[in-house]
Amino acid sequence: NAGVTQTPKFRILKIGQSMTLQCTQDMNHNYMYWYRQDPGMGLKLIYYSVGAGITDKGEVPNGYNVSRSTTEDFPLRLELAAPSQTSVYFCASSYRLYGELFFGEGSRLTVL
Amino acid sequence: GENVEQHPSTLSVQEGDSAVIKCTYSDSASNYFPWYKQELGKRPQLIIDIRSNVGEKKDQRIAVTLNKTAKHFSLHITETQPEDSAVYFCAASRGGCNSYGKLTFGQGTILTVHP
Numbered sequence: 001n002a003g004v005t006q007t008p009k010f011r012i013l014k015i016g017q018s019m020t021l022q023c024t025q026d027m028n029h030n031y032m033y034w035y036r037q038d039p040g041m042g043l044k045l046i047y048y049s050v051g052a053g054i055t056d057k058g059e060v061p062n063g064y065n066v067s068r069s070t071t072e073d074f075p076l077r078l079e080l081a082a083p084s085q086t087s088v089y090f091c092a093s094s095y096r097l098y099g100e101l102f103f104g105e106g107s108r109l110t111v112l
Numbered sequence: 113g114e115n116v117e118q119h120p121s122t123l124s125v126q127e128g129d130s131a132v133i134k135c136t137y138s139d140s141a142s143n144y145f146p147w148y149k150q151e152l153g154k155r156p157q158l159i160i161d162i163r164s165n166v167g168e169k170k171d172q173r174i175a176v177t178l179n180k181t182a183k184h185f186s187l188h189i190t191e192t193q194p195e196d197s198a199v200y201f202c203a204a205s206r207g208g209c210n211s212y213g214k215l216t217f218g219q220g221t222i223l224t225v226h227p
Contacts, residue, residue, distance in 0.1 A: 058214065101158065
């Protein structure tokens with residue numbers, strides 16, 4: 001199993017551009033999450049999904065959007081990128097509530 | 113919503129010493145408390161977790177204690193080794209299906225173990 005795969009690993013955006021961070025898992029997990037990690041701030045939940053077709057906002061959803069058309073894929077869309085969105089983004093999945101989160105390798109995004 | 117405070121932000125120990133990291137949480141309904149380790153440039157990985165019906169859990173050199181009354185929990189690492197050097201995150205989640213396993217993370221502790 002590849003686990004949780006994120007692409008791209010690195011990206012530089014200009015202010016106002018849009019992009020999609022891809023996340024795919026091959027473990028048949030229902031629960032998927034997007035977190036952002038800022039220095040000294042821990043991980044903040046952006047969006048989550050409990051299954052195909054079901055998504056909801058986390059702590060810091062503004063400026064982002066998600067979709068979950070299949071169990072495997074959970075892309076994160078950034079619209080009108082802003083410098084405040086410069087961060088490392090982690091996708092994670094879990095096979096059950098309150099189970100281990102399996103993280104992807106992360107995507108480092110810089111908005112200039 | 114839940115708020116998790118983690119201390120200290122940095123911790124430096126000599127190899128063989130013990131290390132303790134403490135977290136407090138605000139939501140008395142929280143009942144699941146995992147700890148994640150993140151090595152430099154790597155993804156976070158679960159090292160141990162505890163649920164509210166248990167006061168202590170051990171796994172080799174790692175232990176977690178939970179005090180629900182005081183709303184705090186701690187990670188204890190004994191006989192530290194250089195490979196324990198990493199950032200450690202605590203987290204908390206409230207129970208019930210409506211929380212959907214959402215975790216609130218602490219700010220992280222940078223642990224450095226000197227040989």
